[in-house]
Amino acid sequence: MQRRTWLGLGVAGSLAVAVLGGGAAWVLRSPAWRGGTLSPAGREVFRAVARAVLDGTLPTDAAAHARALEAFLGRLATALAALPAGTQAQVDELISLLATAPGRQLIAGLSQPWAAAPNDAVQASLQAMRTSSLTLRRQAYHALRDLTQGAYFADPATWAALGYPGPQPIAPAAA
Amino acid sequence: MTTLTDPIVQGLARGWRVLGGGRGAPPSELECDVAIIGSGAGAGITAELLSAAGLKLVIVEEGPLKSSRDFKQLESEAYPSLYQEVGARKTADKAINIMQGRCVGGSTTVNWTSSFRTPSATLAFWRERFGLADFSDDALSPWFLRAEQRLSIGPWLAPPNENNDLLRRGALKLGISAAAIQRNVKGCWNLGSCGLGCPTNAKQSMLVTTIPAALDRGASLLVETRAERFEIEQGRIAALHCSAVLPNGAVAEGGARTRIVAKHYVLAGGAINSPALLMRSAAPDPHGVLGARTFLHPVVASVATYDHRVAGWEGAPQTIYSDHFLDIDPIDGPIGYKLEAPPLHPMLFATSIVGFGRDAAGRLADFPNDNALLALLRDGFHPQSPGGRVRLRGDGSPELDYPLTDFVMDGARRALASMAELQFAAGALKVGVGHELAPLYTSWAEAREGIRALPMKPLLTKVFSAHVMGGCGLAADAGRGVLRPDGVHWQIHNLSVHDGSIFPTSIGANPQLSIYGIVNKLATDLARRLSGRDVALAAS
Numbered sequence: 001m002q003r004r005t006w007l008g009l010g011v012a013g014s015l016a017v018a019v020l021g022g023g024a025a026w027v028l029r030s031p032a033w034r035g036g037t038l039s040p041a042g043r044e045v046f047r048a049v050a051r052a053v054l055d056g057t058l059p060t061d062a063a064a065h066a067r068a069l070e071a072f073l074g075r076l077a078t079a080l081a082a083l084p085a086g087t088q089a090q091v092d093e094l095i096s097l098l099a100t101a102p103g104r105q106l107i108a109g110l111s112q113p114w115a116a117a118p119n120d121a122v123q124a125s126l127q128a129m130r131t132s133s134l135t136l137r138r139q140a141y142h143a144l145r146d147l148t149q150g151a152y153f154a155d156p157a158t159w160a161a162l163g164y165p166g167p168q169p170i171a172p173a174a175a
Numbered sequence: 176m177t178t179l180t181d182p183i184v185q186g187l188a189r190g191w192r193v194l195g196g197g198r199g200a201p202p203s204e205l206e207c208d209v210a211i212i213g214s215g216a217g218a219g220i221t222a223e224l225l226s227a228a229g230l231k232l233v234i235v236e237e238g239p240l241k242s243s244r245d246f247k248q249l250e251s252e253a254y255p256s257l258y259q260e261v262g263a264r265k266t267a268d269k270a271i272n273i274m275q276g277r278c279v280g281g282s283t284t285v286n287w288t289s290s291f292r293t294p295s296a297t298l299a300f301w302r303e304r305f306g307l308a309d310f311s312d313d314a315l316s317p318w319f320l321r322a323e324q325r326l327s328i329g330p331w332l333a334p335p336n337e338n339n340d341l342l343r344r345g346a347l348k349l350g351i352s353a354a355a356i357q358r359n360v361k362g363c364w365n366l367g368s369c370g371l372g373c374p375t376n377a378k379q380s381m382l383v384t385t386i387p388a389a390l391d392r393g394a395s396l397l398v399e400t401r402a403e404r405f406e407i408e409q410g411r412i413a414a415l416h417c418s419a420v421l422p423n424g425a426v427a428e429g430g431a432r433t434r435i436v437a438k439h440y441v442l443a444g445g446a447i448n449s450p451a452l453l454m455r456s457a458a459p460d461p462h463g464v465l466g467a468r469t470f471l472h473p474v475v476a477s478v479a480t481y482d483h484r485v486a487g488w489e490g491a492p493q494t495i496y497s498d499h500f501l502d503i504d505p506i507d508g509p510i511g512y513k514l515e516a517p518p519l520h521p522m523l524f525a526t527s528i529v530g531f532g533r534d535a536a537g538r539l540a541d542f543p544n545d546n547a548l549l550a551l552l553r554d555g556f557h558p559q560s561p562g563g564r565v566r567l568r569g570d571g572s573p574e575l576d577y578p579l580t581d582f583v584m585d586g587a588r589r590a591l592a593s594m595a596e597l598q599f600a601a602g603a604l605k606v607g608v609g610h611e612l613a614p615l616y617t618s619w620a621e622a623r624e625g626i627r628a629l630p631m632k633p634l635l636t637k638v639f640s641a642h643v644m645g646g647c648g649l650a651a652d653a654g655r656g657v658l659r660p661d662g663v664h665w666q667i668h669n670l671s672v673h674d675g676s677i678f679p680t681s682i683g684a685n686p687q688l689s690i691y692g693i694v695n696k697l698a699t700d701l702a703r704r705l706s707g708r709d710v711a712l713a714a715s
Contacts, residue, residue, distance in 0.1 A: 052531065052532060053531040053532065053535070054532075054536075055531075055532040055533055055536065056532060056533040056535070056536025056537070057535070057536045057539060075251075079255075079261070081423070082255040082261050082422065082423050083260065083261055083263070083423060084260050084423055084424045084425070084572065085423070085424070085425050085570070086568055086570060086572055087260060087263075088423075123531070123532050126531055126532075130531075130611055131611065131612065131635075135268065135633075135634060138634035138635070139268070139269045139634060142269060142634060143269070145531050146263070146526045148531075149522075149525040149526045149531075149535075150263075150522050150525065150526045152525070153521040153522050153524075153525040154250065154251035154522055155251070158521075159521055161536070161539060161540065162521050162524070162525075162539055162540070162542040162543075163540070163542055163543040164488065164520075164521050164542060164543070167247070167248030167249065167366070167368060168248075168366050168367075168368075168489070170179070170364070170366075170374055170375065
């Protein structure tokens with residue numbers, strides 16, 4: 001099966017080879033999700049990204065926070081599965097790369113593993129990607145942020161943070 | 176809970192021929208007079224007229240057949256089922272997010288109902304630069320009028336929602352023009368969910384008007400079926416090859432394959448998809464114009480917070496506009512822009528604002544008091560605004576390469592400033608323009624200085640599009656366009672293209688009525704050529 005690369009130009013792929021050497025082929029064969037399920041590595045990346053992106057929005061109570069993150073990861077997997085194959089492959093490649101130490105350091109500029117990194121370190125990484133002069137890093141920022149924001153607010157349970165009451169009910173037509 | 180009727184459910188019960196997508200596999204071979212690819216604005220108008228002429232039609236749509244009983248006003252359901260690429264189709268460099276429909280009815284099922292005739296200045300440019308001598312206001316007026324009557328396009332008499340009224344009041348304060356937008360609705364409930372599929376069938380989209388008319392006359396509709404490629408032999412299409420697809424667009428393994436043989440083919444898959452089908456078919460392109468000059472009306476946005484509830488999700492979207500900034504300069508001068516106020520829903524809002532973390536949380540908490548403005552940049556009228564080019568990825572799927580030139584981004588900067596000024600004039604407490612480096616401004620003076628210094632680069636400036644145009648342009652000679660002025664392909668004699676891809680430039684206004692009106696003319700002429708009969712759109 002033909003694999004696609006993040007930019008469609010092989011940039012991330014060649015970056016992976018440059019960074020990971022012979023390991024690249026292995027990394028790029030380890031999808032961040034499969035069959036609608038995020039891999040453990042993919043979940044780790046997105047759990048850290050979501051904590052950072054949704055800081056101030058996620059519930060503060062520890063148990064509710066954990067439940068909200070878990071539910072978010074479920075919605076994210078559903079959203080990823082709905083993407084066209086080409087886009088799935090691109091996102092998959094990005095996440096797979098970010099899940100490796102060299103990829104994480106190069107793209108996100110994050111020295112610690114995702115699960116161990118404090119929230120402010122992940123936020124500093126996101127900010128560096130967001131304002132980077134490298135197109136690839138800005139693209140990665142937008143992919144991570146937009147997937148997170150979109151999947152999180154897909155659920156009516158999150159709408160209270162927005163003060164959004166939900167769709168107006170459609171009253172039955174008069175008899 | 177509702178007793179609203181669903182015209183699609185009723186039509187299927189009457190025996191409409193709809194196949195694919197779980198409704199029975201289409202046969203491996205089909206014959207008809209005309210195969211129509213797509214079911215959106217251009218396809219719908221064409222289908223009604225050609226079926227009225229007694230022609231046997233097969234309509235091929237990649238998206239699903241969804242209808243009012245499916246439309247729950249939920250973004251989480253609408254984007255995956257009704258939009259191209261889950262509403263997140265992007266240009267090649269990911270700098271522009273494109274919202275385009277992919278369902279029966281195409282973008283008309285999910286658009287925001289804004290209806291404008293093609294502006295006079297745009298038509299004049301086409302006559303002058305593309306030799307489209309017959310494209311004048313007077314010549315097209317009857318075709319627009321009939322389309323307007325058919326689709327109940329007229330003034331929207333309810334008061335604008337607060338989101339739109341802020342645009343009106345801000346413009347009034349600044350002394351610039353603003354006016355009401357006509358809408359294609361009948362008995363609209365003013366819910367504000369047009370973009371998620373109209374749950375009350377008030378929007379007169381192709382889904383509830385022309386496509387049902389064609390199906391009632393015996394047309395066949397293949398859904399969740401992709402037009403893969405044409406067989407082209409000696410300047411004629413011999414057949415169209417189609418495949419069943421899964422909801423995410425992947426070809427269904429072991430799914431139906433259908434070869435359609437028709438006397439004539441009408442391609443109306445929308446800009447990006449229509450040129451891509453021709454590219455997959457290795458269609459002749461001796462002048463290198465196929466897929467070039469694809470336009471987007473690149474959109475930049477500004478969100479303002481007020482001291483009162485705006486509730487941008489409530490009520491009809493986009494009912495007020497201002498063309499002030501389109502009319503300042505000549506059409507081929509510095510790029511101009513149209514201002515409108517879009518509907519606001521959680522996912523669209525959360526992904527469209529800038530930032531993350533506590534900064535974003537603060538912006539999200541302001542949502543009920545927020546007004547959003549859009550500026551649609553009128554691309555395609557200047558040498559430094561050549562638009563984008565469609566190309567194929569390795570798997571044959573299309574991709575639009577659209578470089579955001581300095582010329583376009585100069586307009587984006589002016590547009591951000593215009594919107595911020597208008598929002599402060601309307602009483603905004605703070606304004607967040609769509610740029611990653613812009614803080615929340617608390618005064619027009621601060622915004623003016625700040626916006627002047629922003630680096631207007633792709634992926635720092637938030638850019639969107641909901642209007643894809645061009646790529647199979649009409650022109651008086653083959654060197655300047657893919658199509659003859661009558662919509663027939665210059666090199667393929669039994670192929671017409673009838674969708675937004677036929678425009679030689681962007682429109683400079685929301686394009687749906689431009690497609691309806693111009694295709695009304697092209698398809699009426701085509702019906703006469705193919706059947707010898709004079710037909711017209713139904714009265715309403």
